[in-house]
Amino acid sequence: MAEARPNVHRRRLGSALRSLRMAAGFSMEDAAERLGLPGKPALSKIENGKQRVSGLGLTAFFQIYGVDSEDTRAKIKDMVSLAAAGKRTNLLDEYKDAIRTHEFEDFLNLEGIASKAEFYLHIVPGLLQTQEYATAIVDGSQKWRSKREVKHFVDLRMARQRALTRADPITVLCILDEGALRRVVGAPEVMRGQLQRLLDVTEEHKHVAVQVLPFEAGAHAGIDGPFQLLHFQVGSPVAVVETMTSSVYLEEDGDIGRYETALDFLRVKSLDGQASRRFIHELIKDCYT
Numbered sequence: 001m002a003e004a005r006p007n008v009h010r011r012r013l014g015s016a017l018r019s020l021r022m023a024a025g026f027s028m029e030d031a032a033e034r035l036g037l038p039g040k041p042a043l044s045k046i047e048n049g050k051q052r053v054s055g056l057g058l059t060a061f062f063q064i065y066g067v068d069s070e071d072t073r074a075k076i077k078d079m080v081s082l083a084a085a086g087k088r089t090n091l092l093d094e095y096k097d098a099i100r101t102h103e104f105e106d107f108l109n110l111e112g113i114a115s116k117a118e119f120y121l122h123i124v125p126g127l128l129q130t131q132e133y134a135t136a137i138v139d140g141s142q143k144w145r146s147k148r149e150v151k152h153f154v155d156l157r158m159a160r161q162r163a164l165t166r167a168d169p170i171t172v173l174c175i176l177d178e179g180a181l182r183r184v185v186g187a188p189e190v191m192r193g194q195l196q197r198l199l200d201v202t203e204e205h206k207h208v209a210v211q212v213l214p215f216e217a218g219a220h221a222g223i224d225g226p227f228q229l230l231h232f233q234v235g236s237p238v239a240v241v242e243t244m245t246s247s248v249y250l251e252e253d254g255d256i257g258r259y260e261t262a263l264d265f266l267r268v269k270s271l272d273g274q275a276s277r278r279f280i281h282e283l284i285k286d287c288y289t
Helices: 008-024 028-035 040-047 055-065 070-085 090-094 102-113 131-140 147-164 178-182 188-204 253-269 273-287
Strands: 116-121 171-177 208-213 227-231 238-242 247-250
Touching (some): 008 055, 008 070, 008 102, 028 040, 055 070, 090 102, 090 147, 102 147, 102 238, 102 247, 116 253, 131 147, 131 188, 171 178, 171 253, 178 208, 188 208, 188 273, 208 253, 208 273, 227 253
Parallel strands (some): 116 171, 171 208
Antiparallel strands (some): 116 227, 227 238, 238 247
């Protein structure tokens, strides 16, 4: 097993192997001994994404941890392939000029393999944006030097929405602050189209849900700012918090638990799915017609 610079795929693989070890009931010391590794530090490097895992080594993990499910084995093997090759998604190749930071490249990799995305946001998430709304958001951010760069980044955002209609579509659970629906982004007609998009996508896709957090909810668990949780078929979730200059990825159990709890509280304070649809429908009539 050779030393490797950690990347997003190796971290996801390490997290998945850690989850399997814990499910099997082994401490790190016991697992390292059973796997024939030279102590806890060697296994720690694997679980932290700092050491590659060979196909032969993976077989040992399956045997020791009692992983009999062919589906689970196949998913882990796919993660090993991604980790070994540092594989880029099609989006990363197609829109490489629009990807300026390693953090955003990591995000695209994570989103591409996520099975579920949960959001609390002050704007409509990229996966649910119309092209006109996305253009207004990206242009208004003042991060791009030309209209061409804005268009290219918006094209990437639209391409990311393929995740909603792929063979194994990503599940999207979005809690939107009321301000996201009332702030006029672009123009009233842009907002009308965006709000109608929210109604349409939640009607067409049962794996997409939107809840509105109304102003009258008062103080709430997301008061410190927006965030999202990405979940995976194998391995623990990742919390993503965006700042003006970068994105922070949190993977520790304590951090994940805090964000999961916050989402639970936010869901309780938000309108349910049907009430949210009525709220959005009325807002279109009252404010954007």
